[in-house]
Amino acid sequence: MRDMAAGPRVLLKRLRELMAEALEPQARLDRIVHDIAQNMVAEVCSLYVLRADSVLELYATEGLNPGSVHLAQLKLGEGLVGTIAASARALNLSDAQHHPAFAYLPETGEEIYSSFLGVPVLRAGRTLGVLVVQNRTQRQYRDDEVEALETAAMVIAEMIAAGELARLTRPGLELDLRRSVSFTGIAFNDGIGLGHVVLHEPRIVVTNLFNEDSDEEMRRLEQALGSLRLSIDDMLSRRDVAFEGEHRAVLEAYRMFANDQGWVRRLDEAVRNGLTAEAAVEKVQSDMRARMMHMTDPYLRERMSDFDDLANRLLRMLLGRSPDDVAAALPKDAIIVARSMGAAELLDYPREKLRGLVLEDGTVTSHVVIVARAIGIPVVGQVKGAVSMSENGDAIIVDGDEGTIQLRPQPEFESAYAEKVRFRARRQELYRELRKKPSESKDGVHVDLMMNAGLVVDLPQLAESGAAGIGLFRTELQFMVAAAFPRAEAQEALYRDVLDIARDKPVTFRTIDIGGDKVLPYFKNAAAEENPALGWRAIRLTLDRPGLLRTQIRALLKAAGGRELRVMLPMVTVLSEIAQAREIIDKEVRHLSRFAHLLPTSLKLGAMVEVPSLLWQLDELMKAVDFVSVGSNDLFQFIMATDRGNTQLADRFDPLSTPFLRALKSVADAGARNHTPVTLCGELAGKPISAMALIGLGYRSISMSAASIGPVKAMLAELPVGELETFFEENLAGQAAGLPMRALLQAFADDRGIPL
Structure with a gap:
């Protein structure tokens, strides 16, 4: 035969x-x-x-x-x-x-x-x-x-x-x-980035195609498949993998694919026909991917990424590659292209080489986007197909103003965008000139423009931006980028560095806000939650695990010895949570006093308004704390019943809509009534048009990314606040009819030459 x-x-x-x-x-x-x-x-x-x-x-x-x-x-x-x-x-x-x-x-x-x-x-x-x-x-x-x-x-x-x-x-x-390819996504962070593609999870290019010994290649393939299956079984057996839920379902699917006899048979055939084990994986996966790309069933198309990941894992095992190899050889103008990624993964890349970020998924409030904004790089998300169409080293332009991507651009595109970059640089120079000028409106109203931060890498921007202080220091970012819970000494060192760099400018530390979408891989939460955004997170978690909060409070108190300390509690729902937290803080103050530690000269306790229930407790809240901060991201999510991580709803509702603006005004009014300082820290503060709206609603302190301070300050310098307050009196109280509020605000700015 x-x-x-x-x-x-x-x-x-x-x-x-x-x-x-x-x-x-x-x-x-x-x-x-x-x-x-x-x-x-x-x-x-x-x-x-x-x-x-x-x-x-x-x-x-x-x-x-x-x-x-x-x-x-x-x-x-x-x-x-x-x-x-x-x-x-x-x-x-x-x-x-x-x-x-x-x-x-x-x-x-x-x-x-x-x-x-x-x-x-x-x-x-x-x-x-x-x-x-x-x-x-x-x-x-x-x-x-x-x-x-x-x-x-x-x-x-x-x-x-x-x-x-x-x-x-x-x-x-x-x-x-x-060929050149254009994509239209959603602008997640302003800016223009010109550079070269670095695939976050790059396809492994197989160069050794032909085998010398089919039996030896079969042995290599079987060994790698065995290791792959063992690694998946190991992940499934770990206690941090819940017995139910999406993560386990994905791993179960991986195990099913890794043991699929049809897949293994095609790999065997490719090897016996003369390919190396890695070339066989590449060939079979490429065939499978091409077929799945043309399927109409959305579920089957989504499984394509599971197969890709599994094939990449197998290739890495065969070639002995580390996922860190690409980061080590990063070009000086790297633009990361990823389906999705975590905040810690972005921080693994050398910051000085990053020029932009492209995501196939994600939303404007994703934590990787927040970190990218802190780093100051343009981000475009919801760019479907970007990963499969890109190759490592491809020229690429990221337009974070318009939400577009130019992959392998034509020369005329590169020239046009290079000029746009030069124009932005000139505009940034104008913003730098505003740095030392007072933060006042055209009619003399002072507004504190504060900066959001969370890592040491953010801090040089405090002086560069001319921010009045740090309105929100996200302490959880230190936890999110660590491999284990940061020790008390490490926390204290970070907080002391922050206060030293800030000097006489105020810093508001938010206590650890984990849970929900802020997952710590080393933190074991036994119960999987159906609605984690509404579940065991932030102040709820730290009151149930007081050791976490006590350690952090002690580190903050010691770091702030001899100066003012401002501490803010996240996701407060009822006033009793503030009383419980204050009791823990008082115990730590007494403990440090007993051992003669230098204590802060003053300690101010604040709460975040992000849960709608506080809107019906505002006067009581203002009396219970020293200051209030509005977390506009979560407050908008909960008021509109909109999962901010759901890409289908990312642009469905407008935070400048009348209902949400009315809620924000009620907080500002309650603060004024009770003489309690109110700051808004969230994405809403970072755009000139929405910052203008906040000032018109009565906010005199807003906190944003460092890159946003210049544009907002330029807007403020031309803003007649008195006229804007009259505008809101006429348009906010009555029935919301006619033009949307965003359009009315844009017209207000256009009529008065206010730069937005």
């Missing part, structure tokens, strides 16, 4: 020899199609390559008219070849000319051939071309022949990706792999 694997193995051996020879690209392609035809006993073998204009051009042929090379063309979706490219699926036909998609190209002379086998040339799931064999007699090509042609197509894909065929492209045309 004929050894079905012998043909593919012989073909791969021949292709390996051809790739090693010093040949010109066209000569190499001509030899490749000749050898494929000879190996498969085919009268025709042709290669079509996809261009950036969605046209498939004949690049090489054995058997068709050689004069048609680089002249014969089919549009994407046209003919059998165009259908294969559009669907990323092979076609195996015994009578090709009677297929409904058949298109006759007279210049090729292919009308005499009946049998047709065509496979897509795939790389990372993207179609780069189509490889075809044909015969005169009617026949159905065997499975091993399909496998052989797919493997040959993989070799050609690497040639295309390496740029080897670019020299064969006619002037004015380019291949699809290098």
